[in-house]
Amino acid sequence: MKKIKLLCLSSVLIVSLSAFAGCSSSKEKVSNDKNTEAQSSTYKPVTITVDLLRNGKGEKVTETFKAPPKKAVALGDEFTDILLDLGLEKNIVGRTENGCKAVRTTFNDVRKNVPVLADKNLSQEKLLSVQPDFIIGWDSNFSDKKFGKEFCEKNGISIYTPKFTGDHATIQDLYTDYITLGQIFNVSSKAEARVKDMKAKVSKVQDKIKTVKNDPQKIFIYDSGENAPFTGCQGLPGDLIKIAGGKNIFDDIDKGWANVSWEEVVKRNPQVIIIMNYGTSDAEKKEKFLYSNPALKDVEAIKNKRVYPITLTDVEGSAGTAEVVNDLAKAFYPSVFNN
Known part of the structure; x- marks a missing residue:
């Protein structure tokens, strides 16, 4: 008999706890719903x-x-x-x-x-x-x-x-x-916060190179093409070259990207060549081509071995763009950053 009573009491206790839990869960759900509504109400179209x-x-x-x-x-x-x-x-x-x-x-x-x-x-x-x-x-x-x-x-x-x-x-x-x-x-x-951080990084680079801005290095962006090079002219790539203290040799072309001739590259004689790096062995292949191209043998960037790969996505605009400004400036003015 005692066993039956104990079972009954246990059943009542379980039901009571379940009801309490259900009530608690219901209150929690209502609370979560209200939080969601509150978040939605703070959104400005x-x-x-x-x-x-x-x-x-x-x-x-x-x-x-x-x-x-x-x-x-x-x-x-x-x-x-x-x-x-x-x-x-x-x-x-x-x-x-x-x-x-x-x-x-x-x-x-x-x-x-x-x-x-x-x-x-x-x-x-x-x-x-x-x-x-x-x-x-x-x-x-x-x-x-x-x-x-x-x-x-x-x-x-x-x-x-x-x-x-x-x-x-x-x-x-x-x-x-x-x-x-x-x-x-x-x-x-x-x-x-991210914009503030990016601006601070860019500003730091510009402070570093302010003494060399009056005599900017001449820069050639090499993306691809062996018969006729495809290069960056305007747009974000061109702006980053300028911010990093360089002078894009094809900034007179009013396009983001354009095909030019090797003859014109030689004529404008860049001091630094920036390779757009697509990853894997892409940059290595491009660098090897540039150094082996007889037409470029007298170009300053080739003679002085100043050819540098830069991540394409960062140059075109990405989370790493502020960092690439620093990479470019280091490539243009290594002595400034070594001091």
Whole structure:
């Protein structure tokens, strides 16, 4: 009889505890819901205008965000790293690798957690399989042949093309993109802190080289091409050369990138050649070609062995751009940094 009573008492106790736990769980859920509502209520709608390339012509598209994107896709290593730099790993559902294996090591471990949707040519089907609500990439990614305006609108995808990718972009555009993305994803404090840090690093370099600015080194950017070199002229690469105290020998060409001739390179006689490094053995192959090219044997950069590889993604704009300013300045003025 005592055993039966004990069992009954135990059952009552279990039911009571379960009811209490259920009540506690219910209160906790209500509390969490309120926190979520509070977070949503603090979000200020963000309206942006992006420039797209469609059929060879520019087109402006307006996007309004009423909440932070939850399923972002980054079309390129540099864009992935910027989102990671803002602490948005949980907001990224996929990325593409643009073939440039040379990226800063800062986010290598974290980047592994972001699914690779494609190496380069991402299909519409594969993109939609992760149900994205936001895509960041070059304007060419949003041409009619890929993920055009109508396709993105139909599938509820917001578009973002960074200002720093423009043919006449400056490092200020990179800062602006950080601030804008901070507003879009509701991480403004993080974005502002990163911009402040980048500006401090750039300022430190400029203070270091202020004594040599009146006699800038002549710089040639070598991306690719053996018959006719493909080089950086304007845009962020050109601005970084200037910030680091150099003089781009092709800054008179009003394009971001352009094909030139070896004859013109020789004529302009660069003192330093910067190789765009795509990773693996890419830089080594390019360096070997430049040193073995008989047409360049009398160029100062070749004679004095001043050919340096620089990470492509950082030169085009990424989380490591402020650091690359320091790398460039060291290549231009080694004696200044050795003192």
